[in-house]
Every structure is written in C-alpha cells, then in structure tokens.
Amino acid sequence: QDEKSHCTSIAGMTNLLHLEAQLIDNLSNYADELENKLLTVRGYVTEMRAASRKAQQDSVAHLSNPLNSFSLIRRMHEDWIHWQKYMKQPVGQQQVKYLNEQREQLPSSTDLQEAAEALYRIHVTYDLKISDMAKGLLNGRQYNVSLSALDSYALGKFLYDQQIFEDAGNWIYQAINWLQNKQNVLALPLQLDQAELLQVYAEALIKLKRYADAQKVLQTATTLKKDSFKLLIRKSEVETLIRTEPNAVPKLIKKRVGGKYEKGCRGQYAPATSSRLHCVYNSTNSAFLRLAPLKMELLQLDPYMVLYHDAISPREIEDLQFLAMPRLKRAKVVDQVTHRNMMVKERTSKVTWLGDATNAFTMRLNKRIEDMSGFTMYGSEMLQVMNYGLGGHYASHYDFLNATSKTRLNGDRIATVMFYLSDVEQGGATVFPKIQKAVFPQRGTAIIWYNLKENGDFDTNTIHAACPVIVGSKWVCNKWIRENEQMFRRPCLKQ
Ligand SMILES: O=C(O)CCC(=O)C(=O)O
Numbered sequence: 001q002d003e004k005s006h007c008t009s010i011a012g013m014t015n016l017l018h019l020e021a022q023l024i025d026n027l028s029n030y031a032d033e034l035e036n037k038l039l040t041v042r043g044y045v046t047e048m049r050a051a052s053r054k055a056q057q058d059s060v061a062h063l064s065n066p067l068n069s070f071s072l073i074r075r076m077h078e079d080w081i082h083w084q085k086y087m088k089q090p091v092g093q094q095q096v097k098y099l100n101e102q103r104e105q106l107p108s109s110t111d112l113q114e115a116a117e118a119l120y121r122i123h124v125t126y127d128l129k130i131s132d133m134a135k136g137l138l139n140g141r142q143y144n145v146s147l148s149a150l151d152s153y154a155l156g157k158f159l160y161d162q163q164i165f166e167d168a169g170n171w172i173y174q175a176i177n178w179l180q181n182k183q184n185v186l187a188l189p190l191q192l193d194q195a196e197l198l199q200v201y202a203e204a205l206i207k208l209k210r211y212a213d214a215q216k217v218l219q220t221a222t223t224l225k226k227d228s229f230k231l232l233i234r235k236s237e238v239e240t241l242i243r244t245e246p247n248a249v250p251k252l253i254k255k256r257v258g259g260k261y262e263k264g265c266r267g268q269y270a271p272a273t274s275s276r277l278h279c280v281y282n283s284t285n286s287a288f289l290r291l292a293p294l295k296m297e298l299l300q301l302d303p304y305m306v307l308y309h310d311a312i313s314p315r316e317i318e319d320l321q322f323l324a325m326p327r328l329k330r331a332k333v334v335d336q337v338t339h340r341n342m343m344v345k346e347r348t349s350k351v352t353w354l355g356d357a358t359n360a361f362t363m364r365l366n367k368r369i370e371d372m373s374g375f376t377m378y379g380s381e382m383l384q385v386m387n388y389g390l391g392g393h394y395a396s397h398y399d400f401l402n403a404t405s406k407t408r409l410n411g412d413r414i415a416t417v418m419f420y421l422s423d424v425e426q427g428g429a430t431v432f433p434k435i436q437k438a439v440f441p442q443r444g445t446a447i448i449w450y451n452l453k454e455n456g457d458f459d460t461n462t463i464h465a466a467c468p469v470i471v472g473s474k475w476v477c478n479k480w481i482r483e484n485e486q487m488f489r490r491p492c493l494k495q
C-alpha cells in the first residue's frame with residue numbers, strides 16, 4: 001500500500017505546488033498551439049476574403065482572364081482538401097499526453113477524503129463556523145483566502161457521504177451562495193450545475209426533516225431545469241412528506257460543546273496556580289549544564305513535566321529538517337491487538353527516524369537530551385522527526401507501549417522528550433486532558449515528561465494528544481527513553 005497521503009505533511013506537499021506550476025505551463029503551451037493554428041487560419045482568411053471580394057465585384061471580367069479561371073479551378077480542386085486535412089489535425093496532442101502522464105502524480109480520491117476530513121476536524125475541534133471558514137476567517141483571524149463553490153461543494157458531498165447532513169448542507173449552501181455572487185464565475189470545463197447543487201442541498205434538508213425548506217429549494221431547481229422529470233417527482237415526494245408528516249421536528253443545529261480535550265486545544269484550561277511551579281536555570285543535571293545552563297520551566301510535579309527553552313538552535317533545527325525532509329513517510333501507530341504498525345486516522349503526520357550516530361549533530365543532540373533529562377540514552381529509541389499536515393493531529397494516547405516481547409528488552413518508555421522545531425501560527429497544541437495542561441509549540445523549546453510512575457507502573461495521567469494544526473507547518477522531534485538502562489539514574493522505589 002503506497003498511498004502518498006499528500007495532506008499528512010505540509011513539507012511533503014510542496015512538490016504538489018511544483019507539479020501544479022508545471023501543469024499550468026503545460027496548459028499555457030497548449031494555448032500557444034491553439035493560438036498558432038488560429039493565427040494561421042485567420043491570416044489566410046483575411047487574404048482569401050480580400051481576393052474573393054475583389055473577384056466578385058465583376059465576376060465575368062475576372063473570369064475572362066485565363067489566369068484567374070485556371071487559378072480558381074486549381075484552388076477549388078486542391079486547396080480545400082488541404083484545408084480539410086489541416087482542420088482535422090488535432091492540436092496540442094503533446095500537451096494532452098503530458099497531462100495524461102502526470103495523472104498518477106495527482107492526489108487520489110483517498111487524498112481528497114483525507115483533506116476533507118482534516119478540514120472537518122479543524123471545524124469541530126475549534127468550533128468554527130462553516131460560513132467563516134469558507135470566507136477565510138479561521139479561529140478569529142482573517143486570511144486572504146476563501147473557498148470556491150467547487151471547494152465547498154466537495155466538502156459538502158464528503159460530509160453527506162459520512163451522513164453528517166447538517167454540516168454537509170451548510171457547505172453546499174456556501175457553494176450556492178458563492179455562485180450567486182456575480183463576480184464569481186466558473187469556466188466551462190469546471191462548471192457546476194446549479195440545479196444539481198440545489199438538488200443535493202434539498203436532499204440534505206430532507207435528511208434533516210426540513211421538508212418545507214427542501215420543497216422551496218426544489219422549486220427553484222425546477223425553474224432552472226424545467227424539463228427534469230426526476231426533479232418534479234422528488235418535489236412531489238417532498239410535498240407528500242409535508243402532508244403526511246406535518247409534525248416532523250426538524251433536526252436543529254446542535255450546540256457543539258467541547259470536552260476536556262477541545263478545551264485544551266482552544267487554550268481554555270485555567271493557568272497554573274501552584275507556587276511550586278517556577279523557572280530556573282538548570283545547571284545541576286550534568287557537567288555540561290554547569291557550563292551552559294538551560295532555561296528550565298517546571299510545568300507539573302505529578303506527572304513530572306518540564307520545559308526547556310532554547311534547547312535547540314535555529315541552525316540545528318534547519319539541519320534536522322534538512323536531514324528528515326527527503327525521508328518523511330506517513331506516521332504509523334502500533335496496534336494494541338495485532339502489535340503491527342498501522343496507518344490510522346488518529347495520527348496524521350509524516351515521520352522519519354534518525355540513527356543516533358547519523359552525524360556529529362545527532363550525537364550532540366542525544367548528549368543534550370541526556371543532560372536535560374538526567375537519563376542515559378542506552379537502549380533508547382532513535383530520534384523521530386515529525387511534520388504535521390493539513391489539520392494534522394495525534395488523537396489522545398499514551399506514549400508507553402504496554403510491554404510486549406519487543407519492548408521488554410529495553411523496557412518501556414520511561415520518559416518522552418519532545419522538541420518543538422517550529423512555532424505554529426494557530427492550533428497544534430500538545431494537551432494533557434487529564435491534568436488539564438496545554439503546551440503550545442514554541443520553536444526551540446523541549447518538553448520532557450515521565451510516562452511511568454516511580455514503581456514502573458504506567459502513569460495514565462500522561463494521556464495526551466496533538467491538537468489539529470489550524471494554520472502552520474508543525475515540526476517536532478521525539479526521543480523516547482527506555483526504562484531498563486536507567487537503573488542507576490532513577491532507582492525504582494517500591495511504594
Ligand atoms: O506533536 C505533539 O504535540 C505530540 C506528539 C506525540 O504525542 C507523539 O508523537 O507521541
């Protein structure tokens with residue numbers, strides 16, 4: 001299964017923009033070919049028409065001249081056959097062929113579904129209004145983009161298929177609205193059939209039991225498509241519904257109340273109040289930190305959780321991204337039942353693993369993690385670099401693996417170290433819903449938390465999630481520290 005999963009990494013999507021530029025060039029070449037032929041034809045027409053007019057002014061005098069008569073016979077016998085051949089010749093076949101060759105590079109229907117799902121995730125998690133989203137107002141910030149009728153309609157159809165009729169109807173309504181604006185036009189090959197749009201809208205309204213509204217919409221559709229038998233039948237069916245179900249209660253707009261997770265994503269947890277949480281320069285963990293203390297912020301005592309600011313430099317971040325970029329692959333999650341790595345909707349990002357000894361820089365970074373965490377890196381996992389995509393997220397999960405034979409050798413993931421390699425303009429927080437902590441990405445900051453209690457038990461308070469990115473390309477780098485080699489670093493205390 002080699003799905004490219006285009007939308008699951010922003011960095012990975014730049015090649016799509018590049019491909020689009022090439023397709024535009026190709027279409028432009030196609031236009032040139034058409035234009036050349038057009039100019040050739042027009043040139044001849046002008047010339048021939050002038051001669052023809054002149055000849056017709058006095059046809060007999062013209063034809064009296066043997067040269068004219070001969071030429072007419074010859075032209076009529078030969079030239080028009082050439083014209084016919086020329087007119088029949090297809091134009092721009094090379095460009096058609098090129099486009100055909102590129103088709104397998106184009107996003108698939110799965111890609112489109114994933115992208116639609118991602119936008120829906122943003123809509124739900126942050127409780128955005130569909131009309132705002134369509135106009136480029138995202139989470140209270142206005143962007144200089146909006147969605148066309150085709151975009152909105154595609155989202156509507158996707159949600160309709162998912163049986164999410166209310167939001168489907170809302171998106172289709174945006175598409176109808178868009179088309180009603182005189183400034184908006186769709187060129188021929190991309191034309192949207194208004195009547196079809198209205199019909200799908202009516203279907204969504206019927207599902208919501210809004211029969212009277214559906215009837216009005218179908219009425220408009222029939223005026224656009226007077227001879228559609230199908231439409232008329234549907235309209236009369238709805239009219240029957242109105243008569244037979246006069247007390248149908250329309251499924252009204254439900255208020256979306258966010259749970260703890262959504263609250264965290266929206267930045268609505270109460271700020272920390274404990275006076276025991278503070279910032280210090282950590283210069284005690286290692287000899288290195290004595291020379292170059294790091295800015296440490298204590299986030300939470302139980303589970304233990306700290307932030308290190310400026311833990312990785314912009315230059316180092318670029319190095320990491322440069323190393324990772326060409327190797328990014330769709331992230332997977334270990335299935336708790338089959339223990340197999342699976343591609344799942346719950347984690348939409350692309351990742352790559354970097355061996356500890358990839359180069360001097362990865363060795364230095366691993367040493368720094370050792371210094372910051374106080375743990376040894378022996379037996380721990382490789383560095384994982386991750387880039388999120390459109391609405392990219394990682395649903396609530398634990399980092400501990402729940403020991404299988406595979407993990408037993410090095411023990412479970414005693415701690416997680418995660419570097420934020422980018423700021424995120426909107427969204428993309430890491431939230432811990434149980435303890436109501438949200439950490440918003442800040443380029444260069446690292447977060448460390450313990451996944452296991454002191455006696456080695458799983459600490460279920462560490463359940464966490466990566467909120468959907470609204471705007472931005474979120475990069476993180478993970479290091480999961482394994483338990484067994486830590487014997488002398490964090491002795492396990494039987495409680
Ligand atoms: O990206 C984040 O904020 C969290 C990522 C995470 O939890 C993970 O990769 O295990």
Ligand SMILES: [Fe+2]
Nearest residue numbers: 397398399464
């Ligand atoms: Fe995690």
